[in-house]
Amino acid sequence: MARYDKEHKQATRQRITETAGRRFKRDGIDGSGVATLMADAGLTNGAFYAHFESKDDLVATIVADQLRGQREWISGTATDRAGVERIVREYLSPAHRDNPEEGCPSAALLDEIGRCPDATKQAYTDGVLAFIDDIAAVLAPRDPQSARAKVLSVYALMVGTMQLSRALADRKLANQVLEQGIQNALAVLDAK
Template identity: 40%
Template sequence: MRYSKEHKLETHARIVKKASVRLREKGAHGIGVADLMKDAGLTHGGFYAHFDSREALVVEAFAYAMDRSTERWRKLVEQAPPEKRLETIVESYLTPVHRDDPGHGCAIPALSAEIARESPKTRKAFAAKLDQMIDMIAEQIPDLPRKAARQQAMASLATMMGALVLARVAGNGAFSDDILGAGREAVLDRAAATKAGLEKPARKKIAHDAR
């Protein structure tokens, strides 16, 4: 049976979406092509009608997952004042809900260790999406030059990711919750210290001008 172009695109998108969930749950090597296709309601034989290789599907699934995270963050901060936007992202990221649902969460803590061992092509695709995520976070840090905002965004994302990984290792009890809380405090305390460091010279200048 010959399917329309639209049907093929819809099927392709469904495979990528399902695969993005399963890969975050099971890891890049924790599930095979046959199972990924089964999850999408398709046969193994139809795989190569949509992808040149398993690696091609993995790259698309990773990109899809990271795009969804960035899109979710953008929606979260739309209603927040500029000075609260980074805090909004951090508070939504380091939560028990996110910890306990890796399949629908951020792809970085779920898959980055495995990506580091993948081919240069896969690592390059992952790095490009990571760079976009860092830029998005940097945009939520007001009153900092772009380079400084990106540095803070990198540190924030690294701390958030590390805290989430450790919290998942610790399970879902009080110890795990404490790790999430420590991660939130580390990111937000750093942001507050950076802001205070910027404001102090400005206050001194105002005092000097008033004399």
């Protein structure tokens, strides 16, 4: 019985983090209360504290989980320069822009993460640097550290481009921003 309980608790925790992650990316961290997050997971408020110490604990967990998922996608795609370009194009796509709850936590939450406690900022830093270093290793296999700052800068460009595209009311202009962002990111990646 104890094994089932542990597995059940882990499955419930995973359900909370997955549904809360989508809600955070859609409505923001501050715009998502515990009651709403638990209702999304089909649970009561009281069940929350069986899994997390606080909302801050949940946020740090979700940031780490979301970035781990992003790293899995990136490492499966960025196996060569063409894969890195594919990531840039998929990231800066209208589909990603129009579905923030399914996309990048940075583009959806970066401004709020900057105001979170240190534990969340550390989870964010660790998660981002993990996939930045993976991409740097693909682009500069003999000296990945030499490409780290460039890759991090391109990522920042992509996140900012996505945020701006989402904020523009003019859809044609928003699409142009995405397309120019692709060209800018690829130019930086190819610069010596």
